[in-house]
Structures are given as structure tokens and as C-alpha cells.
Amino acid sequence: xxxxxxxxxxxxxxxxxxxxxxxxxxxxxxxxxxxxxxxxxxxxxxxxxxxxxxxxxxxxxxxxxxxxxxxxxxxxxxxxxxxxxxxxxxxxxxxxxxxxxxxxxxxxxxxxxxxxxxxxxxxxxxxxxxxxxxxxxxxxxxxxxxxxxxxxxxxxxxxxxxxxxx
Amino acid sequence: xxxxxxxxxxxxxxxxxxxxxxxxxxxxxxxxxxxxxxxxxxxxxxxxxxxxxxxxxxxxxxxxxxxxxxxxxxxxxxxxxxxxxxxxxxxxxxxxxxxxxxxxxxxxxxxxxxxxxxxxxxxxxxxxxxxxxxxxxxxxxxxxxxxxxxxxxxxxxxxxxxxxxx
Numbered sequence: 645x646x647x648x649x650x651x652x653x654x655x656x657x658x659x660x661x662x663x664x665x666x667x668x669x670x671x672x673x674x675x676x677x678x679x680x681x682x683x684x685x686x687x688x689x690x691x692x693x694x695x696x697x698x699x700x701x702x703x704x705x706x707x708x709x710x711x712x713x714x715x716x717x718x719x720x721x722x723x724x725x726x727x728x729x730x731x732x733x734x735x736x737x738x739x740x741x742x743x744x745x746x747x748x749x750x751x752x753x754x755x756x757x758x759x760x761x762x763x764x765x766x767x768x769x770x771x772x773x774x775x776x777x778x779x780x781x782x783x784x785x786x787x788x789x790x791x792x793x794x795x796x797x798x799x800x801x802x803x804x805x806x807x808x809x810x
Numbered sequence: 811x812x813x814x815x816x817x818x819x820x821x822x823x824x825x826x827x828x829x830x831x832x833x834x835x836x837x838x839x840x841x842x843x844x845x846x847x848x849x850x851x852x853x854x855x856x857x858x859x860x861x862x863x864x865x866x867x868x869x870x871x872x873x874x875x876x877x878x879x880x881x882x883x884x885x886x887x888x889x890x891x892x893x894x895x896x897x898x899x900x901x902x903x904x905x906x907x908x909x910x911x912x913x914x915x916x917x918x919x920x921x922x923x924x925x926x927x928x929x930x931x932x933x934x935x936x937x938x939x940x941x942x943x944x945x946x947x948x949x950x951x952x953x954x955x956x957x958x959x960x961x962x963x964x965x966x967x968x969x970x971x972x973x974x975x976x
Contacts, residue, residue: 704895705947706870727867755867777865779871
């Protein structure tokens with residue numbers, strides 16, 4: 645006899661709960677979407693960034709998340725084998741992609757290729773909110789070594805970006 | 811000897827061209843993104859809708875497209891096994907998802923479950939632009955039979971939606 649934890653073979657999986665329509669609320673929040681609140685990293689890897697998972701489903705190969713960086717905040721500087729497809733939904737800021745610093749405006753697109761160092765930073769005056777499409781199955785991010793940071797900082801534009809003075 | 815069309819085994823694929831930053835232009839167009847222009851379907855399956863593929867990459871399991879429906883226009887009424895994750899980027903309108911008609915505002919989220927009839931319609935006064943995340947590997951859409959349409963139309967709210975009078 646199958647244990648309660650196991651379904652008989654051939655039994656279809658229960659369909660996940662799917663809400664057909666979730667309204668946008670004020671301030672880039674959505675009905676039925678949990679916001680992961682600000683939580684500072686004691687190693688200062690990131691600063692004042694929130695995450696909301698907009699689409700994640702066992703029947704979809706991709707996920708779509710919304711990240712919002714408060715003025716002066718930034719995402720983690722990292723790299724990984726999986727890619728990111730990013731669309732700026734709100735505000736402006738800068739990003740580092742590989743060895744290039746880019747100025748970002750609303751609705752701009754950013755493509756993060758595999759194993760490419762990247763970080764997003766909001767400007768001083770307004771938040772930076774962005775959609776990020778990612779594979780549901782993905783590897784864990786890698787953090788830079790001190791040597792990686794030294795090498796990146798050898799470019800004055802990247803040093804200014806990392807210091808938040810772009 | 812391998813034909814020119816085939817690479818020797820073990821040869822890495824050439825990396826696709828990836829532009830790290832593509833700026834948004836006016837009117838929901840993007841640098842480096844081709845817009846498929848309006849092309850009316852002689853069967854009137856859709857009306858005044860354009861498509862732009864924002865992210866599609868051999869290393870990503872998902873794709874992100876931007877569709878824009880002109881005022882009074884609509885997408886194809888269809889269903890398929892693959893899912894859609896939709897975020898309204900611009901304007902407002904209505905959608906049919908299964909047997910429900912929903913009013914849509916900017917930044918609302920719409921989840922199209924597998925094998926669910928769906929269609930998007932712009933209002934009379936403004937375009938409806940939306941992002942649509944989809945699996946790169948997916949089945950072809952199915953069109954409704956006359957019987958399907960009759961059954962859908964038996965709901966007055968759906969009939970009004972299909973007539974563009976929601």
C-alpha cells in the first residue's frame with residue numbers, strides 16, 4: 645500500500661493554485677505576491693533590495709521576479725552559469741555587466757551572459773525596479789574573490805560604480 | 811568527413827551575439843529589437859497586434875516577448891499546453907482567461923494555465939501593451955472550433971468580450 649506521502653503511479657499531480665488575474669497595487673506591489681522585505685546583509689553584499697516572485701510554476705521553465713533597489717542601494721555583485729534577462733520597470737540607475745558600466749533608464753533591457761560579473765545600483769534620488777527572467781533550474785551565484793574585486797577596480801569607471809559615484 | 815553544415819563533435823557552439831544593454835526608445839520600441847509590424851489576418855483571428863522578442867537565447871529556457879495591441883485590436887483566441895506569464899506594461903484593456911473576463915490595468919499580472927482559452931483586447935481609447943514569458947520549447951496553439959465559440963458565447967460576459975463591448 646502506498647504511504648500517504650506517495651501518490652499511486654500514474655495519478656496526475658494536483659494542479660498548483662493559479663490565480664488568473666492579480667491586480668497591481670500602488671508602489672509596485674501585487675495582489676497575491678509576497679514581498680520579501682529589506683534585510684541588510686552583514687557582509688554588505690547588497691543593500692536595500694526587495695524581491696517579489698511574479699511567475700513561478702512547475703509547468704514553466706522560466707521564472708519572472710521583480711527586484712526593487714531603494715535610492716543608494718545595490719544588488720549583490722555576482723556571477724553564475726545561468727543567464728538573466730532584465731527589463732527596467734521603474735526609475736533609473738546603473739549596472740555593471742562584465743567590464744562595462746551602463747546607465748539605465750526605464751524600460752531598458754539588460755542581458756547578463758553566463759559567468760559574467762554583474763551588479764545593479766539605484767541612483768541617489770529614485771529607486772531602481774527591474775524585472776528579471778531566469779531559468780527555474782539554475783546554479784548558485786558565485787561571489788568575487790578579493791583578487792576579482794582588485795582586478796575590476798583597476799578600471800576607474802568600475803571603481804566609481806562600485807563606490808556608488810557613477 | 812563532416813559536411814560544412816555539421817561541426818566536429820565536441821566543438822563548442824559559437825556564443826550567440828549578446829548585447830549587454832539595449833536602450834528603450836520612445837513608444838515602446840527598443841534598440842536592437844525587431845518589431846514585427848501590423849499584419850492583418852484574413853481570417854480575422856487577430857487585429858492590429860505587433861510583437862517584439864526582447865529575450866530569446868539558446869542558454870535560456872524561457873523567452874520574453876512584448877506584444878502591443880492597438881486601440882480596438884485583439885490577439886488570437888487560442889489555447890495550448892504551454893503556459894503564459896503576462897505583465898501589462900502599457901495601457902489597459904480586457905482579457906479572457908478560461909471562462910472569466912478580466913479588466914486589465916497597467917502592471918497587472920495574468921497567468922494562462924495549460925489548455926486554457928485566452929485572448930487579449932485593447933480598449934477603444936488606448937493601446938494594450940504586455941510582456942509575455944513563455945517556454946522556448948512549446949507546442950503550437952490550437953484554435954477554437956465553431957462549437958467551442960458557441961459554448962463560450964453562451965456566457966453573456968464572454969459574448970460581450972468577443973464582440974469588443976466589455
